Amino acid sequence: MTFKKTLLASVIGATLAATALPASVSAETLRIGYAADPETLDIHEQLSGGMLRLSHLAFDPLVRWTQDFQFEPRLATSWEQVDDTTVRLSLRDDVTFHSGNPFTAADVVWTLERLKESPDYRAIFEPIAGAEAIDEHTVEITTDGPYPLLLNLATYIFPMDSQFYAGTTEDGRDRGEIVKAGNSFASRNISGTGPFVVTERRQGVRVEMERFDDYWDSDSEGNVSRIVLTPIAENAARVSALLSGGVDFIDAVPPNDLERVREAQGVDLVEVPGTRIIGLQLNQARVEAFADPRVRQAVAYAINQEGIADRLMRGFATPAAQFSPPGYSGHNPELGPRYDLERAQALMAEAGYADGFSIDMIAPNNRYVNDAQIAQAVANMLARINIDVNLRTMPLAQYWPEYDERTSDMAMIGWHADTEDSANFFQYLSACIDTETGAGQYNYGSYCNEEIDALVARADRETDLEARNAMLQEAEARLHEDAGYIMLHWQNLAYGARDGVDIAPVVNALDFPYLGDLVIQGE
Amino acid sequence: MIAFLTKRLMHALLVMFIISVIAFAIQDNLGDPIQQMVGQSVPESEREALREQFGLNDPFHVQYLRFAGNALSGDFGTSYFYREPALEVIARHLPATLELVFGATLLIVLLSVPIGVYSAIKPRALLSRFFMGASIIGISIPVFLTAILLIQVFSIGISVSLFPESTAWGAWLNGLLSTDGGMPSFGRGQDLVPVVGHWETNLASLGGLKHLVLPSVALASIMLPLFIRLIRAEMMEVLQSEYVKFARAKGIGVRRIYFLHALKNTMLPVITVGGVQIGTMVAYTILTETVFQWPGMGLMFLDAINRADIPLIVAYLMIVGVIFVVTNTLVDLIYGLVNPTVKLTGKPA
Numbered sequence: 106m107t108f109k110k111t112l113l114a115s116v117i118g119a120t121l122a123a124t125a126l127p128a129s130v131s132a133e134t135l136r137i138g139y140a141a142d143p144e145t146l147d148i149h150e151q152l153s154g155g156m157l158r159l160s161h162l163a164f165d166p167l168v169r170w171t172q173d174f175q176f177e178p179r180l181a182t183s184w185e186q187v188d189d190t191t192v193r194l195s196l197r198d199d200v201t202f203h204s205g206n207p208f209t210a211a212d213v214v215w216t217l218e219r220l221k222e223s224p225d226y227r228a229i230f231e232p233i234a235g236a237e238a239i240d241e242h243t244v245e246i247t248t249d250g251p252y253p254l255l256l257n258l259a260t261y262i263f264p265m266d267s268q269f270y271a272g273t274t275e276d277g278r279d280r281g282e283i284v285k286a287g288n289s290f291a292s293r294n295i296s297g298t299g300p301f302v303v304t305e306r307r308q309g310v311r312v313e314m315e316r317f318d319d320y321w322d323s324d325s326e327g328n329v330s331r332i333v334l335t336p337i338a339e340n341a342a343r344v345s346a347l348l349s350g351g352v353d354f355i356d357a358v359p360p361n362d363l364e365r366v367r368e369a370q371g372v373d374l375v376e377v378p379g380t381r382i383i384g385l386q387l388n389q390a391r392v393e394a395f396a397d398p399r400v401r402q403a404v405a406y407a408i409n410q411e412g413i414a415d416r417l418m419r420g421f422a423t424p425a426a427q428f429s430p431p432g433y434s435g436h437n438p439e440l441g442p443r444y445d446l447e448r449a450q451a452l453m454a455e456a457g458y459a460d461g462f463s464i465d466m467i468a469p470n471n472r473y474v475n476d477a478q479i480a481q482a483v484a485n486m487l488a489r490i491n492i493d494v495n496l497r498t499m500p501l502a503q504y505w506p507e508y509d510e511r512t513s514d515m516a517m518i519g520w521h522a523d524t525e526d527s528a529n530f531f532q533y534l535s536a537c538i539d540t541e542t543g544a545g546q547y548n549y550g551s552y553c554n555e556e557i558d559a560l561v562a563r564a565d566r567e568t569d570l571e572a573r574n575a576m577l578q579e580a581e582a583r584l585h586e587d588a589g590y591i592m593l594h595w596q597n598l599a600y601g602a603r604d605g606v607d608i609a610p611v612v613n614a615l616d617f618p619y620l621g622d623l624v625i626q627g628e
Numbered sequence: 629m630i631a632f633l634t635k636r637l638m639h640a641l642l643v644m645f646i647i648s649v650i651a652f653a654i655q656d657n658l659g660d661p662i663q664q665m666v667g668q669s670v671p672e673s674e675r676e677a678l679r680e681q682f683g684l685n686d687p688f689h690v691q692y693l694r695f696a697g698n699a700l701s702g703d704f705g706t707s708y709f710y711r712e713p714a715l716e717v718i719a720r721h722l723p724a725t726l727e728l729v730f731g732a733t734l735l736i737v738l739l740s741v742p743i744g745v746y747s748a749i750k751p752r753a754l755l756s757r758f759f760m761g762a763s764i765i766g767i768s769i770p771v772f773l774t775a776i777l778l779i780q781v782f783s784i785g786i787s788v789s790l791f792p793e794s795t796a797w798g799a800w801l802n803g804l805l806s807t808d809g810g811m812p813s814f815g816r817g818q819d820l821v822p823v824v825g826h827w828e829t830n831l832a833s834l835g836g837l838k839h840l841v842l843p844s845v846a847l848a849s850i851m852l853p854l855f856i857r858l859i860r861a862e863m864m865e866v867l868q869s870e871y872v873k874f875a876r877a878k879g880i881g882v883r884r885i886y887f888l889h890a891l892k893n894t895m896l897p898v899i900t901v902g903g904v905q906i907g908t909m910v911a912y913t914i915l916t917e918t919v920f921q922w923p924g925m926g927l928m929f930l931d932a933i934n935r936a937d938i939p940l941i942v943a944y945l946m947i948v949g950v951i952f953v954v955t956n957t958l959v960d961l962i963y964g965l966v967n968p969t970v971k972l973t974g975k976p977a
Contacts, residue, residue: 351815
């Protein structure tokens with residue numbers, strides 16, 4: 106790793122070249138450059154991608170998703186429906202926590218109770234009534250009513266070490282308490298069952314982990330013995346770090362650098378179709394025309410999703426015509442993009458808006474991949490059906506407060522279903538707004554279709570999964586017909602890794618790489 | 629002297645007060661910190677409870693008075709993201725920035741003085757013209773572009789195949805222009821040596837120094853040309869002055885004139901500008917630190933803005949204000965030492 110004696114190098118580097126250290130990194134150390142590091146060590150303090158990634162490293166879920174959206178047993182080995190509202194799970198009996206405490210059913214019960222106290226998780230765990238330890242390694246989870254998504258929720262149950270988090274700290278505070286943005290015991294100390302033990306952490310600078318010697322999953326071929334995670338938020342810097350060999354693995358390769366990473370020697374690009382839907386909401390409360398389904402359809406017909414995905418996103422997105430990506434229960438294979446400018450113009454004329462109107466629109470400029478450019482492209486496309494868009498884009502920190510005020514006519518939002526289930530999209534993005542139940546919390550446009558809501562509500566009590574899928578597919582078809590949400594695309598995920606770091610089998614559409622199973626080939 | 633320092637202390641307090649009021653007044657435009665703290669699906673009621681808990685619903689004057697009261701007892705609030713007192717967070721990030729500025733300053737001093745003096749003494753020499761041309765280019769290239777170029781050339785490496793590889797001269801030229809890369813492109817590395825408290829240094833190990841090189845060069849790149857030109861201009865002016873001509877007439881050696889008599893007077897304005905610029909560098913390492921992911925105050929501040937981490941933003945701005953006042957004070961003190969005719973208190977002599 107020394108410089109050649111060259112003209113360019115000698116400008117500043119020549120003297121250092123002679124002294125440059127050879128890199129002495131063993132094959133099993135994985136140096137990661139993620140865009141963000143975990144916000145805290147308390148996995149229930151915040152629901153975010155960074156925290157869930159940490160959860161999959163330092164903890165194990167009861168079950169986890171496979172690449173094709175099946176459930177894979179982890180700490181729970183099997184499960185059976187006892188009655189309409191009860192599921193019994195058998196747990197592994199050979200698991201110990203990092204602290205040395207044995208893992209038992211009591212830990213699952215304790216963790217569920219804690220989840221129901223977390224401001225970020227309690228809404229998701231609302232359907233769960235409680236849990237009971239039947240014996241050391243069997244637990245029964247009961248729901249308030251018939252609930253088809255219990256296993257989906259089980260992917261979020263990462264049993265915590267209840268003995269470790271019990272008791273009080275020296276200054277008399279509960280070791281298990283969840284404190285938002287505070288200095289709690291759980292935000293600084295961690296004991297899970299996962300493949301990696303956190304050994305050092307400097308927020309915003311570095312997280313270091315060592316493989317857990319007593320990890321239960323000895324069948325896993327994963328051979329990463331040490332992880333050094335450096336958060337590199339700047340896209341260009343993250344890509345440079347990979348290309349220069351400073352890190353072995355990065356996430357979120359930006360579209361502009363996809364070609365560069367794909368063609369660079371010694372590194373591989375792995376793309377995964379994502380599940381985050383990016384779309385637009387039309388505010389009926391402010392623009393009368395948007396209450397007319399024909400105008401909404403005209404907007405949907407006027408937007409060339411395939412053009413955006415191909416040219417703007419450079420193939421880094423899958424054009425969408427519904428919320429549910431392929432693999433989700435409610436994905437309706439019959440729905441496809443419907444760009445048709447003439448049809449759009451005809452619909453506008455039919456609705457009496459041939460001359461169009463003016464609206465304003467807001468979009469973030471640092472939340473989704475190419476968000477501001479997409480919004481600009483949409484504005485240009487709408488100009489062709491005489492809708493004159495006055496677009497404002499802003500950084501994330503300012504966008505959400507602005508979004509919550511709902512004082513624009515059109516807004517962009519991306520959504521990932523926490524439950525990896527189709528119903529979640531409807532409940533947050535298109536359900537009739539109900540502040541009591543929290544339905545339609547992100548329904549910017551005040552769109553309301555009670556038939557669709559009824560279908561989704563029925564699906565959420567249906568435990569026969571075949572019947573449930575049919576209901577959700579029907580809901581997708583109706584929303585498509587009604588153009589209740591203007592779909593753009595599902596944003597892909599892209600990772601880069603150096604040769605020999607075999608990430609393709611361990612990454613998934615959820616964006617939580619299972620690094621415990623990662624195999625690094627020797628050099 | 630005491631009067632001067634007291635006055636400057638008052639300045640510092642006034643600056644901190646004004647900055648804190650301004651920072652507080654604009655905090656509503658910085659974004660919603662709660663949004664950064666919770667998942668997207670968290671219901672509004674939970675958010676409202678958190679807003680209440682952090683006192684974000686209180687009117688401006690209540691929030692400000694609470695902050696000011698705590699600040700008087702040394703508590704500048706707790707960072708939302710780092711979950712630690714804001715001053716503590718800044719203190720932890722300060723050494724990285726200071727070392728980066730130190731590296732850049734060292735490069736500037738070591739390079740700008742000889743180059744500036746040389747091109748003043750021999751303004752028509754080919755090398756002088758080259759330095760002047762290069763410095764114009766250096767001033768005009770933004771620091772992030774320099775940084776990206778440095779990373780491409782020295783970290784990632786470039787392979788040039790412009791010339792025919794089959795010929796000996798082509799292969800030689802290609803080899804001459806290609807680089808292997810290999811220099812660290814981000815962060816401070818793992819070879820930090822703890823010094824005292826929060827201070828871990830890059831300067832005491834080879835690995836640490838390697839990490840410091842590219843960011844220092846990038847940071848220096850914008851100031852270096854400025855100083856070369858400044859020293860050159862000042863030196864040329866001094867060389868035209870009466871006393872230099874007189875010294876020449878007296879038959880004093882050229883070297884003695886250049887480096888003892890002329891250089892001393894050249895450095896007076898350079899110290900003034902230099903001191904202020906170093907203060908500026910401490911405050912404005914943001915771009916360099918972002919590109920190189922250097923975990924200093926600049927990167928911390930940018931992240932704080934992205935996360936609407938208001939206590940940290942306010943504390944940072946106040947600290948930067950103080951840094952400016954302190955560096956200006958130091959510059960004035962040094963200036964007084966170098967040029968005893970300057971009266972610090974500003975009264976007519």
